[in-house]
Amino acid sequence: MKRQIPFALVFIFGFFTIFQYFVPHESSEWVYEFLLDWILIIGIFALALGIWSLWRVSIDKINNRRPNWGYSYVTLAGLFLMIIFGFTAKNGDSWGYYFPFVIAVLLVIIMLIQTIKAKGQSKILYIGLALLFLIISILIGYFDKSWSIHFSTSEGLKNTMFQDFFDYILIPILSTMFSLLAFFIASAAYRAFRARNVLATILLVAALIVMLRFNFYLPGAEYFARTSTWLMNVPNLAANRAIVIGIGLGVVATALKVILGIERGYMGKG
Amino acid sequence: MGFWGQFGVWLAALLTIGIISFLYKDNFLYKACEAIFVGISAGYWFIVYYWDNLYKKFYLQVTNHDLTSWERIIPWVGFILGVMMLSRLFEKIGWLSRWPLAFIVGATAGLYMMIYFVSNAMAQVASTIIPVFIGDWATIIANFFIVAGTFCGLVYFFFSKEHKGAFGLASRVGIWFLMITFGASFGYTVMSRMSLMIGRLDFLFGTWLGMIK
Structure with a gap:
């Protein structure tokens, strides 16, 4: 039963999503829409599992003083800050005691982390401190009317702090990380682009033409631009089609193996 | 720009420098930025998923x-x-937990099977089976290259037969086409990363330091 029912579910839902493609009836589409919604709803629980895993890994690093354990505090602080910002919103012009509330909640989490490792009297001390900060945060939350907590109205996403953290922290880090690849890709290019044989030379020439087409000050820039456009629209298109057709057939074969229960690796052991 | 706006710009600049500092060597500033990124992005996606999926x-x-x-x-x-x-x-x-997993695996397998079969396999094959000798010389050559390149590329990926003789020749031509694609993709990736780097430098020297007007 532990394995048979999941296999049956895979077959039923896999077969249904294939079948509904051939039945463009509104009732079939109605069920299909709900199935897609279920996938999204389950997704948030899967993400919660991932966050739980992040919490456990970070706690383990802190408690066992593994290398770079101090950064785990930073990770957890970032995580909980975003969660607090995502479920709270300002009601008027002032934030009131919002930031003391945020600090109190973070202190509760820090004290809880300390509680896991501590023993004897220090454990009682940390529990007491955690309770104290919890009471403070509850009192602030109850009496301060300049902001409020939201779980069932989408005010949370309107919190400017949430958006500011995204704009001034997440986006700069993300884009700088990707831009760093420009340097690493340059050293990789040196190794890959040495024209040792015909294939490497073709790779080198194609890459150079595509890169140089953006340089408008180069002599013959027009020629590079036209050659690059032709390369992208003809040979590149042809080879990409071969790859895409291969991927398409591969996905069909793998999906059939999964639906028919031939491929069962996703089920794990036990 | 108000105080908090300025503070945000300074924070973003510090984080940008922190990440760039990795080019010198792995250091505490980079590690701190990395830890901030992991925590904040996990929290960000959780909240976005909550409101977009669970709530809506x-x-x-x-x-x-x-x-x-x-x-x-x-x-x-x-x-x-x-x-x-x-x-x-x-x-x-x-x-x-296998039940929801089985549901997701089954539903997405069926869904992607049809999507990929229609858009990747069928539509691409249909777009490749085209009249070659039509229009001017440039069009004829382009059409010929597209048909021959796709065919030879597919031959290269066919591993059930040894690549010898005419089949081997087609396979070799196929890999030439593939190399052009890889080269072009590489060039595009380099340029996109360069463009991102220029964007970050523009932020540092323009928005932050005000040196670029």
């Missing part, structure tokens, strides 16, 4: 009295499957 696709559905009772009950199945996913945290009932 579940809460608003089950509390909307304009919908039929069926339409209000059905999202509960997804919710229950989601809760079953959490059973993975408990060893004794961990096997229950």
